[in-house]
Amino acid sequence: MSDQQALSAGNISEWLRCTRAALKDDSGAEVPCGECTACCRSSYFIHIQPHETATLSHIPDELLFPAPGLPKGNVLMGYDEQGHCPMLKNGACSIYEYRPATCRSYDCRIFPATGIVLTGKDRTLISQQAQRWKFSPSDSVDQQTQKALQKAGSFLRNKSKWFAPGELPGNSTQLAIMAIKVYDLFLDEGEQSIDDAKMAKAIIEVLKKFDAQRDPL
Numbered sequence: 001m002s003d004q005q006a007l008s009a010g011n012i013s014e015w016l017r018c019t020r021a022a023l024k025d026d027s028g029a030e031v032p033c034g035e036c037t038a039c040c041r042s043s044y045f046i047h048i049q050p051h052e053t054a055t056l057s058h059i060p061d062e063l064l065f066p067a068p069g070l071p072k073g074n075v076l077m078g079y080d081e082q083g084h085c086p087m088l089k090n091g092a093c094s095i096y097e098y099r100p101a102t103c104r105s106y107d108c109r110i111f112p113a114t115g116i117v118l119t120g121k122d123r124t125l126i127s128q129q130a131q132r133w134k135f136s137p138s139d140s141v142d143q144q145t146q147k148a149l150q151k152a153g154s155f156l157r158n159k160s161k162w163f164a165p166g167e168l169p170g171n172s173t174q175l176a177i178m179a180i181k182v183y184d185l186f187l188d189e190g191e192q193s194i195d196d197a198k199m200a201k202a203i204i205e206v207l208k209k210f211d212a213q214r215d216p217l
């Protein structure tokens, strides 16, 4: 069945460079989604920020509601009874050119890259798609990069007890993004000599530094 065929995820180092840059400047990812609309059909609430005026002008007001816990102007768009985004029409995004930044930056390659598995019954479509991606490491740098990402993902998954309450995100998407932000801590083989408590502390420090580099909106 063609749905199960492997998809080329590209070169891991190049993908990581672009993904980390996009996380800093909200520029969005160039994801070769093709005709896949799995994330548009997975019961996601789509966050839209106040500065996304072009997007907001293309979505009917009645589909939007204030985002809980966020400053005024931040809104969410829900989904229909099938879990589909209301802007998904005839199997495609009807506002593709103006789609929210949340949609532009959604890249399910973060799961195979970090070894973190997307869970939840509403996420089956994305999970199936994510499993199809295959990165193509070509040299030793790529191989080290891939290994470090997997180690970062594994640490965040398996060593949660070393983190303070609230330091780790509660969902697998944010956990995979966190692994991408801190992967370089796992590049050095010397990381094996750091105990878990110190590594957890180092992760939180690197994360804060990464987020401090984000472009102001």
Ligand code: SF4
Binding pocket: 039, 040, 046, 085, 086, 087, 088, 089, 092, 093, 094, 095, 096, 099, 100, 103
């Ligand atoms: S706005 Fe478009 S890209 Fe975003 S979830 Fe809806 S249909 Fe998909």
